[in-house]
Amino acid sequence: MAEGLRLGVNIDHVATVRNARGGILPDPVRAAHLAIAVGADGITAHLREDRRHIRDDDMERLAAELTKPLNFEMAATDEMIALAERLKPHAACLVPEKREERTTEGGLDVVGQEAQLAPRIARLKAAGCRVSLFIEPDEAPIAMAAKLGAPVVELHTGSWCHAVADGKTAKAEAEFQRLASGAAYAAKLGLEVHAGHGLDYDTARKLAGVPAFVEFNIGHFLVGEAIFVGLEVAIRRMRKAMEEGRASS
Numbered sequence: 385m386a387e388g389l390r391l392g393v394n395i396d397h398v399a400t401v402r403n404a405r406g407g408i409l410p411d412p413v414r415a416a417h418l419a420i421a422v423g424a425d426g427i428t429a430h431l432r433e434d435r436r437h438i439r440d441d442d443m444e445r446l447a448a449e450l451t452k453p454l455n456f457e458m459a460a461t462d463e464m465i466a467l468a469e470r471l472k473p474h475a476a477c478l479v480p481e482k483r484e485e486r487t488t489e490g491g492l493d494v495v496g497q498e499a500q501l502a503p504r505i506a507r508l509k510a511a512g513c514r515v516s517l518f519i520e521p522d523e524a525p526i527a528m529a530a531k532l533g534a535p536v537v538e539l540h541t542g543s544w545c546h547a548v549a550d551g552k553t554a555k556a557e558a559e560f561q562r563l564a565s566g567a568a569y570a571a572k573l574g575l576e577v578h579a580g581h582g583l584d585y586d587t588a589r590k591l592a593g594v595p596a597f598v599e600f601n602i603g604h605f606l607v608g609e610a611i612f613v614g615l616e617v618a619i620r621r622m623r624k625a626m627e628e629g630r631a632s633s
């Protein structure tokens with residue numbers, strides 16, 4: 385693996401395809417086992433309030449069966465915290481959740497929600513979960529994450545990836561610099577720095593060149609690529625892209 389850089393595979397959208405028909409196929413837990421067999425360093429799954437992709441029984445099976453760390457992505461609600469307290473995943477990543485959004489659109493408002501987040505982070509830590517906060521790559525939320533005692537931040541790469549995809553070169557460069565500075569600042573505060581949302585081979589390769597990042601969590605692109613080349617090849621190519629990026633740093 386790229387030196388000091390892990391790949392977490394998000395299997396939510398295997399469940400999206402399953403749920404399009406109801407039933408049990410394709411099984412996201414099978415995808416998780418395959419991802420681990422071909423080199424994923426961990427598995428991420430987001431149990432949303434509306435259960436649009438991952439369902440409760442998926443989470444139960446992932447927590448019981450996985451041989452690599454499970455990163456349980458969740459809204460900071462009492463329902464989800466109670467589930468994490470029972471399932472005890474390796475990590476809990478707190479994300480904002482809006483019912484009407486198609487995907488997680490922005491980072492968690494840690495500055496505005498300090499009072500509500502503090503006791504929930506404490507509960508997750510008491511349950512033994514490594515708490516991560518999914519935030520925008522700016523100094524204020526990063527500093528607040530450190531103040532709240534979260535050991536990990538995951539920086540939202542969505543704005544950068546959208547700018548790259550839309551061919552907005554100047555905006556993409558500014559967003560990349562925002563991510564690089566945010567990651568360096570978070571690392572300076574002693575936080576472990578992850579990244580995710582919208583990454584593909586090219587953006588993952590480029591971001592891997594920023595040494596402060598230690599983990600990328602990638603889902604939608606890998607599941608989409610799997611349609612054409614299979615999940616194994618997609619994961620191997622992603623790892624190679626990350627290695628190339630890290631080697632160039």
Ligand code: PXP
Nearest residue numbers: 488518580581582601602603604
């Ligand atoms: N990290 C977090 C916190 C997420 O919410 C998501 C999904 O939106 C991802 C990573 C993976 O994003 P994607 O599926 O776009 O790769």
